Amino acid sequence: MIFGQFQFTGHSLRLRPTVVIVALLLVTFGAYLWAQDVPITVGDGSLFMRSAVAWTGYSDSGGKIKTHPHNTKAMTRVEITMPGHNQTVTCPNNRKCTVVVSYGATDITFATGNNGRGMQVSTDFTQFHRGANDGELLHNDPNRRISRVVVTGGTPAFDNTASAGSTTIVIHYQ
Numbered sequence: 001m002i003f004g005q006f007q008f009t010g011h012s013l014r015l016r017p018t019v020v021i022v023a024l025l026l027v028t029f030g031a032y033l034w035a036q037d038v039p040i041t042v043g044d045g046s047l048f049m050r051s052a053v054a055w056t057g058y059s060d061s062g063g064k065i066k067t068h069p070h071n072t073k074a075m076t077r078v079e080i081t082m083p084g085h086n087q088t089v090t091c092p093n094n095r096k097c098t099v100v101v102s103y104g105a106t107d108i109t110f111a112t113g114n115n116g117r118g119m120q121v122s123t124d125f126t127q128f129h130r131g132a133n134d135g136e137l138l139h140n141d142p143n144r145r146i147s148r149v150v151v152t153g154g155t156p157a158f159d160n161t162a163s164a165g166s167t168t169i170v171i172h173y174q
Contacts, residue, residue, distance in 0.1 A: 007076075035043035037174040038070060038112065040121075044167050046142035049121075063125050070092065071118040073173050075099075075110070077093035080158060089154035092146040097153040099171055110171055118150045119173055158159050 026078035038052040051058075058066035074095045078089045092111070098111040106121040128137040147169040151158040 002155060013020035013129075013130060025134060037076075037172050038068075038073065040171045042108065042146075042169040042171070044103065044144070044146040047106075047144065047146065048131060048151060049108070049128070049137045050131075051135050055130075055137055058121070058132045060125075065132070067123065068119040068121070068122045068173065070173070073119075074116045075112050076172045077173055078154060078158070078172070079170040080149055080151070080160070080166050082146075082149070082160065085160055087156075087158055089151045089156065089158050090153060091154045095153055098151070099169065100148075100150045101146055102148040103139060103146050104140065112154075 005150065016112050040052070041050045043050075049055075053069060054062050055066065057069045059069070060066055074093065077089045077091060078097075078099055080087050080089070094116050096112055096114045096116060098109065101108045101110075106123060106127050108121065110119060110121050112119050125137075129140060130136070131138045137151070148168075149158065149169060150160075
């Protein structure tokens with residue numbers, strides 16, 4: 001029998017090894033994609049929230065809480081860039097991590113469960129509308145700036161009042 005050719009009740013099946021190899025490659029690639037970072041970026045100068053996962057894919061609890069669909073992932077770190085102060089906060093495994101962003105009278109809270117997994121986003125979502133795509137939300141009031149960023153549960157903790165705008169927060173979730 002030639003490699004790649006199998007005999008089953010008198011029939012020859014030549015593609016079987018190829019199908020198995022392709023299936024294994026697809027499973028491996030799928031696992032690789034699942035392990036990838038799906039960050040959320042928050043920035044001002046007209047507040048936006050960009051998610052690698054479409055906001056329409058989050059489950060919605062009454063317009064105030066959206067739950068990330070990948071509930072086994074964890075918030076791993078938060079990168080804060082603001083005028084005069086840039087910092088990366090590491091969120092330890094198996095520990096709750098919370099990020100609160102204040103924008104005018106709107107607070108946006110990103111919080112994991114007590115085990116550090118799963119993430120919920122809490123805010124008044126009626127203050128937002130769809131941006132350029134399903135992964136982007138824009139605040140209805142484009143004239144405000146991020147006024148404060150607080151990260152708890154991470155190392156080191158972070159609490160800073162943003163000054164002149166141009167603040168960006170990247171929440172890594174993998």
